[in-house]
Amino acid sequence: MEPLQIAERLRERFPEDVREIKEFRDQVSVIVKRDHILDLLSFLKEEPDIQMDFLKDLTAVDWLGKKVPRFEVVYHLYSIKFRHLLRLKAEVPEEDPVIDSVMPIYIGANWHERECFDMFGIQFRGHPDLRRILLPEDWEGYPLRKDYPLEGYKGEKDWSGFREVLQIAKRNKKFDWYGAQER
Amino acid sequence: MSNITMRELKEDIRTGLKTKELVLSMGPQHPSTHGVLRLVLELDGETVVKCTPYVGYLHRGTEKLCEHRTYLNALPLSDRLDYIVSMANNVGYVLAVERLFGIEAPPRAKYIRTIVSEMARLSGHLLWIATHALDIGAMTVFLYSFREREWLLDLFEHLCGARLTTSYPRIGGVRNDVTEEFLDSLYEFTEEFPRRIEEYETLIDQNRIWLQRTKGIGVISAEEAINWGLTGPVLRGSGVPYDVRKFAPYDAYPWVDFEVPVGKNGDVYDRYKVRMQEMRQSNRIIKQCIERMPKGPVMAPDAPKFTLPPKEKVMSEMESLIHQFVLITKGPIAAPEGEIYSAIEAPKGELGFYIVSDGTGRPYRLRLRSPSFVHASVLPRLCEGHLVADVIANIGTIDIVLGECDR
Numbered sequence: 001m002e003p004l005q006i007a008e009r010l011r012e013r014f015p016e017d018v019r020e021i022k023e024f025r026d027q028v029s030v031i032v033k034r035d036h037i038l039d040l041l042s043f044l045k046e047e048p049d050i051q052m053d054f055l056k057d058l059t060a061v062d063w064l065g066k067k068v069p070r071f072e073v074v075y076h077l078y079s080i081k082f083r084h085l086l087r088l089k090a091e092v093p094e095e096d097p098v099i100d101s102v103m104p105i106y107i108g109a110n111w112h113e114r115e116c117f118d119m120f121g122i123q124f125r126g127h128p129d130l131r132r133i134l135l136p137e138d139w140e141g142y143p144l145r146k147d148y149p150l151e152g153y154k155g156e157k158d159w160s161g162f163r164e165v166l167q168i169a170k171r172n173k174k175f176d177w178y179g180a181q182e183r
Numbered sequence: 184m185s186n187i188t189m190r191e192l193k194e195d196i197r198t199g200l201k202t203k204e205l206v207l208s209m210g211p212q213h214p215s216t217h218g219v220l221r222l223v224l225e226l227d228g229e230t231v232v233k234c235t236p237y238v239g240y241l242h243r244g245t246e247k248l249c250e251h252r253t254y255l256n257a258l259p260l261s262d263r264l265d266y267i268v269s270m271a272n273n274v275g276y277v278l279a280v281e282r283l284f285g286i287e288a289p290p291r292a293k294y295i296r297t298i299v300s301e302m303a304r305l306s307g308h309l310l311w312i313a314t315h316a317l318d319i320g321a322m323t324v325f326l327y328s329f330r331e332r333e334w335l336l337d338l339f340e341h342l343c344g345a346r347l348t349t350s351y352p353r354i355g356g357v358r359n360d361v362t363e364e365f366l367d368s369l370y371e372f373t374e375e376f377p378r379r380i381e382e383y384e385t386l387i388d389q390n391r392i393w394l395q396r397t398k399g400i401g402v403i404s405a406e407e408a409i410n411w412g413l414t415g416p417v418l419r420g421s422g423v424p425y426d427v428r429k430f431a432p433y434d435a436y437p438w439v440d441f442e443v444p445v446g447k448n449g450d451v452y453d454r455y456k457v458r459m460q461e462m463r464q465s466n467r468i469i470k471q472c473i474e475r476m477p478k479g480p481v482m483a484p485d486a487p488k489f490t491l492p493p494k495e496k497v498m499s500e501m502e503s504l505i506h507q508f509v510l511i512t513k514g515p516i517a518a519p520e521g522e523i524y525s526a527i528e529a530p531k532g533e534l535g536f537y538i539v540s541d542g543t544g545r546p547y548r549l550r551l552r553s554p555s556f557v558h559a560s561v562l563p564r565l566c567e568g569h570l571v572a573d574v575i576a577n578i579g580t581i582d583i584v585l586g587e588c589d590r
Contacts, residue, residue: 024521108412111560134239
């Protein structure tokens, strides 16, 4: 089935949730509301002539100052049997960045969701183990948000582990190597 | 020991010994974790009760860096993902950008790219069989397969001057044309290589220790593997013939003849078999590409808008000088507004690039879907309930590189 047809099927089945269908370079993205994301995904997975059984990727995009629901959580779904790809984008507002975890349907979403939380600060409701994954646990801020500076926060707001290393380096610089040898 | 009195000890012996679970932190500097992976294992005797992987020791923020660079400048960052097969990452990146801009490389460039990405697959698999066998206890294979890997790296050096961080493909083609000597020596390699694969197989294929360490270990069924999002040889070892080269062909793959080997049981041994067969197929692809290589340019006609012209042209032609000046100072022309997901079959699995463009010369968001990240997440599923020794075999079989996992 063509991706555009699948998108139309999805709109027929969930007229309330599907907001927009876009096509660019033969790839179709469907913008949906976040409320029933689990129903949408399980429909796409279970329907016998769609069978999107493979979650290729899960990530988010920050549209700071460009769109009103600030975040979009992006799902790339693929059917190994029918070889079609569909992109689902769920809108998540800034003031309440929460969306249902899709782990009950695709268990492979586990680390993708953790990374999404790590980088964007989006909470996944129902995730069993939502911790930071790539960054240290005591890191402050969410680096892939557009308002996070490229070089990170400097000075006092820098990561405590890095400040520790700097202090050790400073201390070692002061160390009197020659005196120590004589002793 | 000193805290236990003799009386308590006697009590223990009479009532049966008390046992408790041992927590073992394996890594991040353990040699068989292939980089800086840390596993926290909770052990009951020799059985793993719980396995928690910790990644991120090599996180460099590649995705954030890409947002602040032009499409042209972000190419060298892709070298540093999976640093042992950087050529394949380069090809994946330039393909994604080409699809976004809507340009196509000329046929000769496509053939060259296919050759280099298959060479990358060979060198990646050779490193994998070397380290995997070394971890399990067969040291000899390491020495043999590094001999061939050196041969391939020398060929890379001949082609582009670098052995590991190649940055050879360009948006719209490749940096320079291949020479006849390069093709000749590569053809010589393809003639010789199948015999070398047999050599490795005689070393381990019938080895009783190898069979005991690999058969029936780390079993994952086809359905479960798909649900976990596994790709590449790990998925094919479970019997799913999913291969991006066949399912969504790119470059010269639709024009060459090759098979996709699949396993049956989905254990460590089947994945080993799949990778060995894949090396033979890669060899076949390279051979066909050399034989059918067409003549012609290696850069798309509209490529000057995206890629720096060769140095000798900059020195002699006015137009090239202008292109170089504009590209360096202003960056490539603005990309069309839109988003694209483009994937290639990297040696480890599906390497995907999701690029969101807002109509400027830099990607608004560039997401890397790396196979190693997904494969590392399946480790607890493979290890729990098995012996500590099998953890090593499982890390080897999913074939992760932490540079790609942590990005």
